[in-house]
Amino acid sequence: DAGVTQSPTHLIKTRGQQVTLRCSPKSGHDTVSWYQQALGQGPQFIFQYYEEEERQRGNFPDRFSGHQFPNYSSELNVNALLLGDSALYLCASSESWSNQPQHFGDGTRLSIL
Amino acid sequence: AQSVTQLGSHVSVSEGALVLLRCNYSSSVPPYLFWYVQYPNQGLQLLLKYTSAATLVKGINGFEAEFKKSETSFHLTKPSAHMSDAAEYFCAVIESGGYNKLIFGAGTRLAVHP
Numbered sequence: 493d494a495g496v497t498q499s500p501t502h503l504i505k506t507r508g509q510q511v512t513l514r515c516s517p518k519s520g521h522d523t524v525s526w527y528q529q530a531l532g533q534g535p536q537f538i539f540q541y542y543e544e545e546e547r548q549r550g551n552f553p554d555r556f557s558g559h560q561f562p563n564y565s566s567e568l569n570v571n572a573l574l575l576g577d578s579a580l581y582l583c584a585s586s587e588s589w590s591n592q593p594q595h596f597g598d599g600t601r602l603s604i605l
Numbered sequence: 606a607q608s609v610t611q612l613g614s615h616v617s618v619s620e621g622a623l624v625l626l627r628c629n630y631s632s633s634v635p636p637y638l639f640w641y642v643q644y645p646n647q648g649l650q651l652l653l654k655y656t657s658a659a660t661l662v663k664g665i666n667g668f669e670a671e672f673k674k675s676e677t678s679f680h681l682t683k684p685s686a687h688m689s690d691a692a693e694y695f696c697a698v699i700e701s702g703g704y705n706k707l708i709f710g711a712g713t714r715l716a717v718h719p
Contacts, residue, residue, distance in 0.1 A: 496648070498648075523704070523705065525705065525706070525707075527707075532712075533711060533712070534695055534697075534709030534710055534711050534712050535649070535695070535707070535709050536709075537706050537707065537708070540704055540705070540706065542704070547704050548704050548706055550706070582648055582649065584649075584707075586705050588704075591637040591656060591699050591705065592705075593639055593651045593654050594705060594707060595651070596641075596648035596649040596650070597648050598646075598647050598648040599647075599648050601646075
């Protein structure tokens, strides 16, 4: 049973560029959440997708956007990259309408030069 | 707003010694609490969860945590540390009224020395 998979594992971009990160949820999960983990910090919630709609959003600017596809996979897009966007981006999946724990992928390490 | 505080950003123990990682939460409603572990260059792995069924929760790899409402605490313990326990540990709470949104503490890095 495949868990949460994310691609790519590493990415290097320059300031001002745009990036797309991808996530496939664990089998049976229909809800995808994205988190940003800066170096030495705990993960911060970006947003959550369910039924192809953004259901909840954290304190992140509109430069951060996402999408969920009919097969529940998801993308995170970041425009106009800043140096401060350098972080580990984690995708987590879960079943909807429950307080069941989220299952995390190994993340995408994004470095901005 | 709910929050999680992890006391001690770094904890160092000897192999075989007791592991105690501290977590305090703030919540106006009964919380759902979790402990996750993160090994280098990896994502987060669930150690255990508290969902109000029992105050003492047993998790994987010999870890357990006790929910104490009076102290608003959910400390993680393991009787005997192993070298493989060296990792970053995160306490998290589900935001009430949200949709499984996790609020994390800043993390505690556990070092285990021979």
